[in-house]
Amino acid sequence: MPVSTDQTLTIVRNLNADPMTVYNAWMDPNQRKQWFTPSADMMTCTNCTIDAKVGGQYRMKLVTNEGDKEYHMGGEFRELDPGNKIIFTWKSCSESDNDPAATCTVTLKPTKTGTEMTFIQVGFANDESRNDQTQGWNGCFTTLEQYVDSE
Structure with a gap:
């Protein structure tokens, strides 16, 4: 099934940390493992590898706290501008595998109080995928807010 580009997911969060701190939370695998979960009560990021360069790959594994399900995801970096854009x-x-x-x-x-982070995702296999991604990213970004607040 082709990916639909007619839907766009946009999430804006204001974080109480400077842009470089937020950038590092995204790009450092040890930091990303601390916040990359849609719900810390339900699952944990147990593995994260990041080759932080344009063309570099990243891979993550999330496991439910009961240990009965695993979720794997990954991709490639297209642009990296430290402290500004990923x-x-x-x-x-x-x-x-056929889906792009x-x-x-x-x-x-x-911002005066930290960083405005704008996240945009384009390309969903279907409406269900977009809805799942919206819920998942919002959960991750709530955890990211808590993580950078504690740093």
Whole structure:
């Protein structure tokens, strides 16, 4: 099934940390493992590898706290501008290998209190995928807010 580009997911969050701190939380695998979960009560990121360069790959594994399900995802970095922007492809391993990856853009802008982070994802296999991604990313970004607040 082809990826639909007629739907766009946009999420904006204001974080109490400077843009470089937020950028590092995205790009450092040890930091990303601390916040990359849609619900810390339900699952944990147990593995994260990041080759932080344009063309570099990233891979993550999330496991339910009961240990009965695993979720794998990954992609490739298309653009990296430290403290400003990250563009990467995104694909869940539950999607068909024939489905193209979605494209995600994270833009970081300094504010008086920290950083305005704008996340845009384009390309969904279907409406269900978009709805799942919306819920998942919002959960991750709530955890990211808590993580950068504690740093």
